[in-house]
Amino acid sequence: MIEIAGATKQYNTVKALDNINLKIARGEFVSIVGPSGAGKSTLIKMLTCEEKPTTGKILIADRNIAKLKSEELPYYRRKVGVVFQDFKLLPQKTVYENVAFALEVCDATDEEIKDRVPKILDLVGMLKKKDNLPTELSGGERQRVSIARALVHSPKILIADEPTGNLDPINSWEIIDLLLRINRQGTVVILATHNKEIVDRIKKRVLLMKGGKLISDRIKAGYCI
Amino acid sequence: MSWKTFTRIFKLGITNFWRNRWLSLAATLVMTLTLLIISIFAMMTLVISKTTDSIRDKMDITVYFNDSATVDQIVSFQHQIAARTDVKEVRYISKEEALVSFKNQQAGKKVADLIDPNENPLPRSLEVKANQAESLDQIATFLGQETFTPMVHVISYQENRVVINRLIGFTTFLKKVGWLFSGVFVLISILVILNTIRLTILTRKNEIEIMRLVGANDNFIKVPFIIEGLLYGIIATIISTMFLKIGMQIITPMMNQYLGMDFSNQMTNFFSGNFLSIFGMEILVGIAIGIGCSLISIRKYLKV
Incomplete structure (x- = not known):
């Protein structure tokens, strides 16, 4: 499903990523851990096509996304759901509108939007608050909306960059539980996190990064730096 | 789209x-x-x-003729002026027209009745308008040529030259x-x-x-x-x-x-x-x- 081959990212003299090689199969749940500056965010940005590798390939379904033209990027991004630490919700739009917006940009019909948005909001437990603005929600609720937006066009891959970074333990567990449920339905989930407790308890594949390198790749492992 | x-x-x-x-x-x-x-x-x-x-449009040169100048001379002069590319318009003003204009200007004043139409001292003239105010100087030089001097009484521009140039x-x-x-x-x-x-x-x-x-x-x-x-x-x-x-x-x-x-x-x-x-x-x-x-x-x- 995802193959990263020899990916290196160099900013002037600093190597943010150094010869990363890894494969992620369909339906996997992968946690990326490591200290600050390890290269987790750069790797995530490569997968969302916000950055391109200096050398190497990033193959998604056998297509090298590092070679995508700028006009192809929107179409790629519609196939990958992304969840951020700071939620990145549009502050002027309601919960419903934030989720619907992701479908509007994909040229979905009004009927499709009316059909899918309530279902996905129900899935993340936010249907009751569909008319609220993001400022009226708690951190955990905002992250649920962010997940709903990432999932609304049924992506095969969901990338979560520190999704629990701004949340308390209870909300964090609820979000992780939601991600695990989504993964059980067949979506690849890539989770970048600092949270040791979460990584230890979910017992899924863990990629450890340090200084831009992939130090270890262990199945059903815990957090260890 | x-x-x-x-x-x-x-x-x-x-x-x-x-x-x-x-x-x-x-x-x-x-x-x-x-x-x-x-x-x-x-x-x-x-x-x-x-x-x-x-x-600028109001700026013009008026050539006043001596009474001795013949109509043929004035008409030929008028043609020569009109032939210039920098001249926009040349208008002949007869003694009678000059008198009418004088009377209009002095309407209501005693001086308006001073001139007897049978002994009209007002000179015939040509009113010359230039395409551009800047050309007035050249036109005035042309009008001031020696060949025309005998029939010309006075050229208005010479008197107003400084004011006109300043205005331009x-x-x-x-x-x-x-x-x-x-x-x-x-x-x-x-x-x-x-x-x-x-x-x-x-x-x-x-x-x-x-x-x-x-x-x-x-x-x-x-x-x-x-x-x-x-x-x-x-x-x-x-x-x-x-x-x-x-x-x-x-x-x-x-x-x-x-x-x-x-x-x-x-x-x-x-x-x-x-x-x-x-x-x-x-x-x-x-x-x-x-x-x-x-x-x-x-x-x-x-x-x-």
């Missing part, structure tokens, strides 16, 4: 304009000021230009300064509105980033901002035209009183006479600045 996408983007532009109403208000007010400055300066420059043109210099200077000031103010205003729109877009940098990350293409991101720019232009045009109209009504009597002249009346007449053109120009300039500045400001956020 499909119709559905277009209406969606259009609605988004209008919704954004309303939801960011304080930013929209600030940008619209700055745009209103820009349009007001452009309109006032353009109108003032046009009126000054029109006034100076009419002053002054009107040219006034026109140039008018356009220069307009140009500088228009440039400053455009820079101010460009900066304002850039700031409104900068405050929404995150919004643009989110749009990109959920897969919006460039049009979906760009067009709502262009529509907002368009709305700034249209609303600012309506407000600035209203201000201009009300301002004219308030200021005209005051200016007339202080200046003791009807310059401001000319402005008012120009405004009401050219209302549609002024409104049309304002709306075109407003829309062009609104869309242009939005496009320039959004460009840097569309990369990646």
Whole structure:
């Protein structure tokens, strides 16, 4: 499903990523851990096509996304759901509108939007608050909306960059539980996190990064730096 | 772009304009000021230009003939003058016409009855108008040639030369300064509105980033901002035209009183006479600045 081959990212003299090689199969749940500056965010940005590798390939379904033209990027991004630490919700739009917006940009019909948005909001437990603005929600609720937006066009891959970074333990567990449920339905989930407790308890594949390198790749492992 | 996408983007532009109403208000007010400055300066420059043109148009040379000059001589002289490319018009004024004109000028005064039509001392003359006031000097030199001296009594230009040259210099200077000031103010205003729109877009940098990350293409991101720019232009045009109209009504009597002249009346007449053109120009300039500045400001956020 995802193959990263020899990916290196160099900013002037600093190597943010150094010869990363890894494969992620369909339906996997992968946690990326490591200290600050390890290269987790750069790797995530490569997968969302916000950055391109200096050398190497990033193959998604056998297509090298590092070679995508700028006009192809929107179409790629519609196939990958992304969840951020700071939620990145549009502050002027309601919960419903934030989720619907992701479908509007994909040229979905009004009927499709009316059909899918309530279902996905129900899935993340936010249907009751569909008319609220993001400022009226708690951190955990905002992250649920962010997940709903990432999932609304049924992506095969969901990338979560520190999704629990701004949340308390209870909300964090609820979000992780939601991600695990989504993964059980067949979506690849890539989770970048600092949270040791979460990584230890979910017992899924863990990629450890340090200084831009992939130090270890262990199945059903815990957090260890 | 499909119709559905277009209406969606259009609605988004209008919704954004309303939801960011304080930013929209600030940008619209700055745009209103820009349009007001452009309109006032353009109108003032046009009126000054029109006034100076009419002053320059009134400048002419009159050649007065001796009574001894024959009609044939005068007609031949007239043809020679008319043949010059820098001459706009040559008009022959007979003794009778000169008398009528004299009587009209002196109407109501005793001096008007002093001249007996049978012993009319007023000379025949040719009134020469130049295509450009600057050519008057050359034409006067031509008229002053020795070959014509015997029949010419006097040439008016020689007497007024200094005043005319000064007037030509002054009107040219006034026109140039008018356009220069307009140009500088228009440039400053455009820079101010460009900066304002850039700031409104900068405050929404995150919004643009989110749009990109959920897969919006460039049009979906760009067009709502262009529509907002368009709305700034249209609303600012309506407000600035209203201000201009009300301002004219308030200021005209005051200016007339202080200046003791009807310059401001000319402005008012120009405004009401050219209302549609002024409104049309304002709306075109407003829309062009609104869309242009939005496009320039959004460009840097569309990369990646």
